[in-house]
Amino acid sequence: MIVVTGATGNVGRSLVRALTEAGEQVMPVSTAVADLFRPETLKPAVDGATALFLLVPGAGAGLPIDDIVDVAKAGGVERIVLLSSQAVGTRPDSVSYAPLRAIEEAIAGSGLVWTVLRSAGHASNAYAWAGSIQAEHTVAAPFGDVGLPVVDPADLAEVAATVLRSDQHGGRIYELTGPEPVTPRAQAEAIAAALGEPIRFVDLTRDEARARMLRFMPEPVVDGTLAILGTPTEAEQRVSPHVAALLGRAAGTFAGWARRNAAAFRL
Numbered sequence: 001m002i003v004v005t006g007a008t009g010n011v012g013r014s015l016v017r018a019l020t021e022a023g024e025q026v027m028p029v030s031t032a033v034a035d036l037f038r039p040e041t042l043k044p045a046v047d048g049a050t051a052l053f054l055l056v057p058g059a060g061a062g063l064p065i066d067d068i069v070d071v072a073k074a075g076g077v078e079r080i081v082l083l084s085s086q087a088v089g090t091r092p093d094s095v096s097y098a099p100l101r102a103i104e105e106a107i108a109g110s111g112l113v114w115t116v117l118r119s120a121g122h123a124s125n126a127y128a129w130a131g132s133i134q135a136e137h138t139v140a141a142p143f144g145d146v147g148l149p150v151v152d153p154a155d156l157a158e159v160a161a162t163v164l165r166s167d168q169h170g171g172r173i174y175e176l177t178g179p180e181p182v183t184p185r186a187q188a189e190a191i192a193a194a195l196g197e198p199i200r201f202v203d204l205t206r207d208e209a210r211a212r213m214l215r216f217m218p219e220p221v222v223d224g225t226l227a228i229l230g231t232p233t234e235a236e237q238r239v240s241p242h243v244a245a246l247l248g249r250a251a252g253t254f255a256g257w258a259r260r261n262a263a264a265f266r267l
Contacts, residue, residue, distance in 0.1 A: 001025040002164055003045050003077070005036065006055030010124040011083065014157035015053060022161065031057075039067040046075030051164050054107075055083045059221050060099040065106040072112070079113040079170075081163050083156065086118045086175055087228060090235045096224025113170040115163050120177040120236070121150045121228075123257040126187055133199060133265045139188040140202040142209035143230045147181030149239050152252035154260075159246050175240040179251040190255040194262040206230060 002019055006012040007028030019026045027045050034041040036057060046052060052072050056063055072080065084104055087097045107114045129139045156176055163169045182190075185201050192199040204212070206226060213222040228236055243251040 001027055001049045002051045002053065003027045003029055003049045003072075004053045005029045005034070006053075006083075009055065010122065010153040011156045011160070012053075012055060014154050015160050018157055018161040019164065022165065024165065036063060036068060039064055039071045042068065042071050043075065046072050046077055049075055049077050051079040051081070052077045053081050053083070053160055053164060056100070056103060058218070059085075059096065059224075060103050061218070063099065063103060065103045069106065069110045069112070073110075077112065079115075079164070080107055080110065081115045081117065081160055082107055083160065084116050084118045086120045086177070086236065087224065089118055089173070089175065090233050091224070091227070094224050094227075096220045096227075108171075113167075115169045115171075116173045117156065117159060117163070118173060118175045119151055119156055120175075120240075121148055122153050122156070123150045123178070123254050124153050124261075125150070126191065126254075126258070127261075127264060129188070129191070130265050133191065133195075134267045136200075137198060138200045138202060139184070139191070140204050141184040141188075142204045142206055142226070143183075144185040144201060144203040145183050146230060146232065147183045147186070148229070148232055148237060149177035149179070149181050150187075150254055151176050151178045151243070152254075152257045154257075155243050155247070155252050159243060162246055174242040174246065176243050177238075177240045177251065179239060179244075179253055181237050181239070182254045187254055187258075190258040191262070191265055193255070194258040195265060 008030045016028050029045045084100050088101050132138045188199050188201045
């Protein structure tokens with residue numbers, strides 16, 4: 001049995017479906033079933049499981065990862081796959097990503113077979129624009145002409161399903177990106193094309209964006225995110241070959257994601 005945490009999210013839903021279609025027995029876990037900050041609530045889900053997909057809340061700050069690993073081991077888990085962030089590797093000194101770095105290190109030292117999936121920004125982050133698109137046909141974002149290779153959550157799920165079902169990926173760290181850098185302005189244009197309607201792009205200043213993000217994100221995470229969006233490193237703009245190598249096909253484009261999810265931006 002494979003346990004999938006974050007099973008109701010953009011990656012988790014697709015992963016549960018992919019594993020089920022492949023004939024695997026799956027235990028979906030959401031916050032309604034178990035609270036990772038109280039690892040004892042995970043015990044019923046991992047009892048008899050052989051593998052665990054771990055998607056940590058937020059940036060992982062304060063997560064009792066050692067206790068989670070102990071609970072997983074006691075339940076029979078032998079393999080753990082962590083969805084982490086590309087920034088753990090590209091910004092090793094960043095305070096924002098220190099919690100995820102600690103989680104990676106704990107899993108690597110757990111004695112379990114482990115794999116880390118370091119993801120670039122998700123295409124589904126564009127859902128944050130749904131309200132303004134519906135109300136005003138407008139997207140407001142900072143750094144409108146800075147491109148990053150955002151990744152389709154469906155690709156993340158397919159990669160996770162591949163890794164969870166194989167013995168060949170132990171001790172590996174995979175960096176998962178989309179097939180090309182795409183700017184926020186181009187993302188808005190792709191959504192407009194998917195809707196068949198014009199969308200106006202408003203380029204926010206860094207301070208304007210920071211003030212908006214602080215409404216729903218912790219300050220260290222906001223500052224770390226803005227650093228990547230505004231001044232990405234060469235490594236953060238580079239397209240990784242890992243999605244294509246693991247799936248045997250090219251990574252999905254943002255435009256393709258927008259077409260599949262256009263309904264989310266319509267009234």
